[in-house]
Amino acid sequence: MSETSVVTPDSGTMDVGHHDHHELPWYRKYLFSTDHKVIAKQFMIAALFFMFVGGAFALFIRWQLAYPGKPIPVIGSILPASWVTEPMSGVITPEFFTQLLTMHGSVMIFLVIIPLAAGMFGNFCIPLMIGTDDMALPRLNMWSFWLVPPAGLIMMAGFYTETGYAAAGWTSYPPLSALTGLPVFTISGQTLWLIALFMIGFSSIMGAVNYVTTIMNKRAKGMKLFDMPLTVWALFITAIIITLGTPVLAAALTMLFMDNFLHTSFFLPDSLVTSSHYAGGGQPVLWQHIFWFYSHPAVYIMILPLMGVVSDVLATFSRKPIYGYKAMVFALSGIAFLGFIVWGHHMFQSGMNPLLGTTFVLSTIVIAVPSSIKVFNWLGTLWRGDIRFTSAMLSGLAFVSMFIIGGLSGVFMASAAVDIFIHDTYFIVAHIHYVLFGGSLFGIFAGIYYWFPKMYGRMLNETWGRRHLFWTFIAFNCTFFPMHVLGLAGHMRRIYDPNVYDFLKGLSGLNEFITISAIVLGFAQLILVANIFHSLIWGKKAGRNPWNANTLEWAAPEHPGHGNFDTDITVYRGPYEFCVEGRELDYWPQWEPGESISVHHHTIAVSKEESENKVFGAH
Amino acid sequence: MGDIFKVFNMMAWFPENVSTFGAELDNLFGVIYYLSVVIFFLTFGIMGYFLIKYRHKEGRKGYNYHGNNIVELTWTILPTILFAGLGLYTDSAWAETKYSHKVPVADVEILVLGKQFGWYAMYPGADGKFGRNAYTDRSARHLMSTTNPFGIDSTDEAGMDDFVTENQFKIPVNSNVVVRGSSIDVLHSFFLPHMRVKQDVIPGLWMKIWFNAFKTGNYELACAELCGGGHYSMRAEYEILSKSGYDKWLDQKNSDVKQLRMMSAGTTEPAPIVEESHPASH
Secondary structure, eight states: OOOOSSOOTTTOTTOOOOTTOOOOOHIIIIISOOOHHHHHHHHHHHHHHHHHHHHHHHHHHHHHHHSTTSOOTTTGGGSOGGGBSSTTTOOBOHHHHHHHHHHHHHIIIIIIIHIIIIIIHHHHHHHHHTTOSSOSSHHHHHHHHHTHHHHHHHHHGGGGSTTOBOOSTTTTOTTTTTOOSSOTTOOOHHHHHHHHHHHHHHHHHHHHHHHHHHHHHOOOBTOOGGGSOHHHHHHHHHHHHHHHHHHHHHHHHHHHHIIIIIOOOSSOOSOOTTOTTSOOOOOHHHHHHHHHHHHHHHHHHHHHHHHHHHHHHHHHHHTSOOTTHHHHHHHHHHHHHHHTTOGGGGOTTTTSOHHHHHHHHHHHHHTHHHHHHHHHHHHHHHTTOOBOOOHHHHHHHHHHHHHHHHHHHHHHHHSHHHHHHHTTBHHHHHHHHIIIIIIIIHHHHHHHHHHHHHHHSBOOOHHHHHHHHHHHHHHHHHHHHHHHHHHHTTOBTTOSOGGGSGGGGGGHHHHHHHHHHHHHHHHHHHHHHHHHHHHHHHOOBOOSOTTOOOSGGGGSOSSOOTTOOSSOOBOOSOTTOBSOBTOSSSBOOTTSOOEEEEETTEEEEEOHHHHHHTTTOOO | OHHHHHHHOGGGGSOOOOBTTHHHHHHHHHHHHHHHHHHHHHHHHHHHHHHHHTBOOTTOOOOOOOOOHHHHHHHHHHHHHHHHHHHHHHHHHHHHHHOGGGOOOOSEEEEEEEETTEEEEEEOTTTTOOOSSTTTOGGGGGGOOSSSTTOOOTTOGGGTTOEEEESEEEEETTSOEEEEEEESSSOEEEEEGGGTEEEEEOBTOOEEEEEOBSSOEEEEEEEOSOOSGGGGGOOEEEEEEOHHHHHHHHHHHHHHHHHHHHHTTTSOOOOOEEEEOOGGGO
């Protein structure tokens, strides 16, 4: 008997809360909820909102690069006066351009990809996939979300400061980020950026502590660590990276905040000609070391969870066990470990001792090894499968293919000698977008298409899903592949007008092509949003297990309420037992009792007696 | 149609190379590029083949197989050898261009300073020796100012013939040019696209940069590190002259400096900026 007194979108008709639950007020249900699923949805909505903000920033940048000095169409005349060269002219200023590229990077990384990858999937997947009712620390979880919107607003509030938004790039290298030219104790966009990032880091840490605690303590009965789906493994390893890396970022941010706001000199050398009122004695390169010590692992914070998600999606829709499950776990751990000893590859040309460069070349290039292990295992998973091309699967395949390109382009800059020319050019921009957009974002799409039925109890429209992915995939490649070419021609990143340089004069056609593709790419995302809203209301009812998948979240009701499961969950096997010999169905959920043996890496279902007599000589 | 294929012919997009070590760096890029192309077609080919061959059809069943350790070991060890080998293979070029003990004996030594938003270059003048300045003596750094960016000590005789150019410099062909680069305000990056040189310059440190051009001509210097709103306009020009042409230019400058010094004798003016250009404004 379940509690179904109130049918709301969030409690659902299949709501199965505990009997002693009293009705919560609406703001505890939808706003300050401690339910991990609600928090996951909040992360999703907030991050998708910021995705459009960050995307708009990107389109401004693209317009300027393709048509330098031309007014921005449609909205040009209503832009704030501080953004444009002359009132109503619609032509953005170089100063605003640097603010745009800073905010585009910061918003997309810290307010979109990390909240989606770690925040949304971490919250939604972990308790459901390990078969428990909620996170170990639900209140901490709630706070981990509620630090993000204020942080986003604080970052955006930079607009109202004297200097506008932060403008030193998302990497905020001092002295540029420290020297505001303003008196001490004056808030600039950069100051707000630092505060916002500190809060987001704090949110990450609270989430990560929670994930680790939950995974270590709250797994369903019978679930060993190596029975966990790869999504949970990936999130677990990500959480460890966050707990080790983010405090370092917090330290760096604190120091830069003091330089910026209190005019200390952690990162400022003496005898800066333009700013004599600093004590000096600091070292600008120090920031780069500390920042990248966090921010390189942060790259893996942004992609590891999606590697897990894509592994689950690929296995489910290939109707096959993941190829080399343990190898995948070790590869994830390998990437996480190596991620902490490669930060120097961002600094090959920044004045670090070149001998140190050599060591970082070796540690960096070795990351290609666990990455290729993962790619090969994904390909192995497709091998002899029974592949269903759902939207989730298509996104997963896009992830794998774009990750291959992004990984290969990474090899170029991993080699310090080759990096000399391509460093700080559009080649780097192409690479990061292949990894973060082609990789992470397609992985996020895969996860949304895959878990939407469990999130809202309704299916997303597959036809529109395919259209969204088709246009995104084409426009993405048309946008970012040519950037490799720009980089090779020497086109520096973060420049306002390439036409200043003779050697970049031949590239305006390419720049225009990229901009048109980027506009298509931006508008293609509206299909996803429309699909989400449409399906929320008119989507097909999902049922418990629409994909015939094995992992525990599909044991929960169609639209699980607070408490998640209506049955006691016991785990009997690993998460990827598809097409087991001796079974009628082509899947075998983790929670379904039954005996099996393993013979030469094949799983065979057996009766209880057979298993007890060990007639097959199982190990 | 040809234009479309040109997008994939990556090597054709590099700017002209005028540096002695440039061809080697470009070739290393080529090695990785062609290796990547092979890996790309291999993996995409396999993936495409699997997707077509194993697509869902009535009666198809997935193959319950959990993987094979020998296969896993193979595709762990092979990439390790390949990529670590690649790293080691490219390292000699890195050492040659950047290790400080590999920097050749300088035929020409120049000091370069980045500022928001432009470049200064300083030559040692007729005596071929820099006087006391922020580079030669750390303690002279407090002399640095917007009018005296190099912190030249005007009381030092050796520095009397040093001269500074703004947003342009000249170097001789077939000579080892050693640049000591720094900045007076924020980070900049000394980027000579045609010379395949890139090195961030940091206030408070003097980075050692070297190159050797095998061809004369006019080329551009760009800043590759975000340094503020005017970052894009931080452009300078440099000219690679024949050896005789360079000597002639140097003599000309030296006499110019002498004359300027005579006119301002007795005053404590820092090194005069003898040549200026604002190429960014065209």
